[in-house]
Amino acid sequence: xxxxxxxxxxxxxxxxxxxxxxxxxxxxxxxxxxxxxxxxxxxxxxxxxxxxxxxxxxxxxxxxxxxxxxxxxxxxxxxxxxxxxxxxxxxxxxxxxxxxxxxxxxxxxxxxxxxxxxxxxxxxxxxxxxxxxxxxxxxxxxxxxxxxxxxxxxxxxxxxxxxxxxxxxxxxxxxxxxxxxxxxxxxxxxxxxxxxxxxxxxxxxxxxxxxxxxxxxxxxxxxxxxxxxxxxxxxxxxxxxxxxxxxxxxxxxxxxxxxxxxxxxxxxxxxxxxxxxxxxxxxxxxxxxxxxxxxxxxxxxxxxxxxxxxxxxxxxxxxxxxxxxxxxxx
Amino acid sequence: xxxxxxxxxxxxxxxxxxxxxxxxxxxxxxxxxxxxxxxxxxxxxxxxxxxxxxxxxxxxxxxxxxxxxxxxxxxxxxxxxxxxxxxxxxxxxxxxxxxxxxxxxxxxxxxxxxxxxxxxxxxxxxxxxxxxxxxxxxxxxxxxxxxxxxxxxxxxxxxxxxxxxxxxxxxxxxxxxxxxxxxxxxxxxxxxxxxxxxxxxxxxxxxxxxxxxxxxxxxxxxxxxxxxxxxxxxxxxxxxxxxxxxxxxxxxxxxxxxxxxxxxxxxxxxxxxxxxxxxxxxxxxxxxxxxxxxxxxxxxxxxxxxxxxxxxxxxxxxxxxxxxxxxxxx
Numbered sequence: 214x215x216x217x218x219x220x221x222x223x224x225x226x227x228x229x230x231x232x233x234x235x236x237x238x239x240x241x242x243x244x245x246x247x248x249x250x251x252x253x254x255x256x257x258x259x260x261x262x263x264x265x266x267x268x269x270x271x272x273x274x275x276x277x278x279x280x281x282x283x284x285x286x287x288x289x290x291x292x293x294x295x296x297x298x299x300x301x302x303x304x305x306x307x308x309x310x311x312x313x314x315x316x317x318x319x320x321x322x323x324x325x326x327x328x329x330x331x332x333x334x335x336x337x338x339x340x341x342x343x344x345x346x347x348x349x350x351x352x353x354x355x356x357x358x359x360x361x362x363x364x365x366x367x368x369x370x371x372x373x374x375x376x377x378x379x380x381x382x383x384x385x386x387x388x389x390x391x392x393x394x395x396x397x398x399x400x401x402x403x404x405x406x407x408x409x410x411x412x413x414x415x416x417x418x419x420x421x422x423x424x425x426x427x428x429x430x431x432x433x434x435x436x437x438x439x440x441x442x443x444x445x446x447x448x449x450x451x452x453x454x455x456x457x458x459x460x461x462x463x464x465x466x467x468x469x470x471x472x473x474x475x476x477x478x479x480x481x482x483x484x485x486x487x488x489x490x491x492x493x494x495x496x497x498x499x500x501x502x503x504x505x506x507x508x509x510x511x512x513x514x515x516x517x518x519x520x521x522x523x524x525x526x527x528x529x530x531x532x533x534x535x536x537x538x539x540x541x542x543x
Numbered sequence: 544x545x546x547x548x549x550x551x552x553x554x555x556x557x558x559x560x561x562x563x564x565x566x567x568x569x570x571x572x573x574x575x576x577x578x579x580x581x582x583x584x585x586x587x588x589x590x591x592x593x594x595x596x597x598x599x600x601x602x603x604x605x606x607x608x609x610x611x612x613x614x615x616x617x618x619x620x621x622x623x624x625x626x627x628x629x630x631x632x633x634x635x636x637x638x639x640x641x642x643x644x645x646x647x648x649x650x651x652x653x654x655x656x657x658x659x660x661x662x663x664x665x666x667x668x669x670x671x672x673x674x675x676x677x678x679x680x681x682x683x684x685x686x687x688x689x690x691x692x693x694x695x696x697x698x699x700x701x702x703x704x705x706x707x708x709x710x711x712x713x714x715x716x717x718x719x720x721x722x723x724x725x726x727x728x729x730x731x732x733x734x735x736x737x738x739x740x741x742x743x744x745x746x747x748x749x750x751x752x753x754x755x756x757x758x759x760x761x762x763x764x765x766x767x768x769x770x771x772x773x774x775x776x777x778x779x780x781x782x783x784x785x786x787x788x789x790x791x792x793x794x795x796x797x798x799x800x801x802x803x804x805x806x807x808x809x810x811x812x813x814x815x816x817x818x819x820x821x822x823x824x825x826x827x828x829x830x831x832x833x834x835x836x837x838x839x840x841x842x843x844x845x846x847x848x849x850x851x852x853x854x855x856x857x858x859x860x861x862x863x864x865x866x867x868x869x870x871x872x873x
Contacts, residue, residue: 276663277643277664282628282629282632283629284629285625285626285629287822287825288622288626288821288822288825289822289826292618292622292625292822295615295622295625296615296618298612298644299612299613299614299615299646302612302644302645302646303646306645306646311643311644311645311660311663311664312643312644313607313641313642313643313644314628314632314641314642314643314644315632315636315641316629316632316633316636330641333606333641334607334641441826470826491618491822492617492618492619492622492821492822492823493822493823493826495617495618496619496771496800496823496826496827497826497827
């Protein structure tokens with residue numbers, strides 16, 4: 214490799230002092246623009262790279278964003294967070310940040326991991342997904358003044374911190390209206406047991422659209438755990454009732470797949486919509502609600518960079534709109 | 544937060560000198576076991592954490608492993624590398640390493656990213672996936688003596704560096720034998736255009752099993768790009784021939800899904816096997832070859848830690864065996 218380029222080399226090339234080079238790299242706002250330009254030109258011409266370790270010692274900035282990688286689950290619904298991670302890595306890189314990963318099974322472990330990361334890699338900020346009621350993670354970070362953004366609302370207090378989310382209720386409302394327009398009246402909802410912010414939000418969208426259309430929802434609201442097998446069993450029992458629903462709005466593609474399998478096994482017609490527009494939805498022709506994940510990741514990175522630059526006062530939480538992708542099942 | 548715990552605090556608590564604490568943390572092998580134990584106890588009792596930046600300045604170790612996150616594609620085949628990333632993050636954490644991510648569209652961009660990462664975060668090692676012929680990435684890293692392991696063979700020279708891979712040919716051979724045992728004779732192969740290490744390996748497995756069973760393979764070897772739509776078009780044309788294949792071993796679940804859709808559209812019987820056992824395969828009841836990804840990630844981490852500890856001489860490349868998951872399509 215070529216001879217090592219140091220601050221002294223850059224200073225000599227730019228015709229300035231080493232202190233000036235250091236100022237440009239660490240506190241550019243104190244340096245005149247003309248001088249800044251000369252130093253940047255020298256940095257570029259020489260291919261100078263600041264050692265991150267050395268820079269971190271001086272500036273306290275690591276340019277690392279830490280985020281959790283979720284456990285894989287059934288691989289259907291989890292694929293959404295994988296797509297979000299891809300988009301986050303790409304958009305963060307464009308702003309000069311890298312993503313460092315950790316895993317954690319629950320809030321407590323995740324908080325212990327924050328401590329560990331802060332004591333070692335000193336990430337500048339955290340991106341948290343899967344927000345939920347009584348989320349102790351955000352409280353812990355907020356109490357310490359550590360910069361973070363959540364992908365998901367703080368369900369207990371919407372203005373507690375900066376967040377980016379997708380309007381799930383709008384998604385299930387659109388799915389319900391689509392089924393109403395197709396002539397369905399007994400449109401059921403299959404979601405998760407109540408108490409989860411995301412699940413209850415998706416249930417509200419269905420309820421709102423049904424109520425707006427003057428449809429009775431008695432006996433049409435159902436819940437089970439978020440697996441294909443649980444949904445298949447639950448919907449099998451539902452279809453045996455009289456009157457049975459003719460359509461089902463589901464809170465996830467896993468639930469929708471289970472619902473379709475139950476209807477097929479009983480040879481009963483059932484229109485079905487899912488949520489998240491996963492590869493499985495595309496493979497089986499399932500109508501599903503699609504989240505704008507690239508946009509969500511980009512907005513998270515923007516909020517974080519504003520936070521880190523101390524310019525977040527003017528920033529607001531971001532609620533993005535999903536879209537319905539209509540396929541064979543409706 | 545509590546008062547900052549320093550090396551001095553640890554030294555006082557353990558009743559040793561600051562130099563001894565520093566030795567235990569950085570070169571534990573030079574310290575007597577009894578002393579080491581005392582220092583570790585003090586570190587634990589006080590909750591002492593070494594600043595990673597400070598440690599990196601002293602030891603030159605960042606305890607970061609860099610790896611690429613692949614672009615999402617159709618979300619079917621890419622899910623395998625997402626699962627590998629999950630497993631890599633988890634197993635690396637157990638050995639005290641974190642994963643730092645980057646994206647890159649081609650080898651050249653990836654090499655530029657290595658330079659950038661080495662100039663900033665100084666990762667201790669790289670894990671590369673998607674190895675291919677004329678892989679300039681491994682040459683670049685090897686020339687500079689940088690520690691790395693690939694998940695995927697070096698297709699041009701198997702003993703060029705340490706690697707972990709799954710025996711794809713064994714997987715397609717098992718799928719082919721399974722179809723032969725079910726009575727099929729005209730078993731076709733649908734893979735990618737020849738020239739890709741992974742794709743050609745999977746083709747060889749089919750060819751080997753057919754040849755061993757004394758079956759003629761003339762006119763049964765087919766290729767198209769790795770998308771559902773391309774496979775559907777290719778298999779549609781195949782099924783119009785006389786004689787048409789009665790079964791198809793596919794190099795990916797995307798290809799297998801396209802093959803199934805073509806057979807269904809033409810209402811023709813066709814047994815199909817896929818590769819990677821993705822969530823889509825489970826959703827559509829597709830027989831598929833499953834890779835042991837958790838094991839692969841764990842073996843990568845083991846090889847890396849041996850490399851970093853300078854004890855890799857006794858280590859060998861690792862070729863893991865896949866398994867066939869039989870479902871409705873065969």
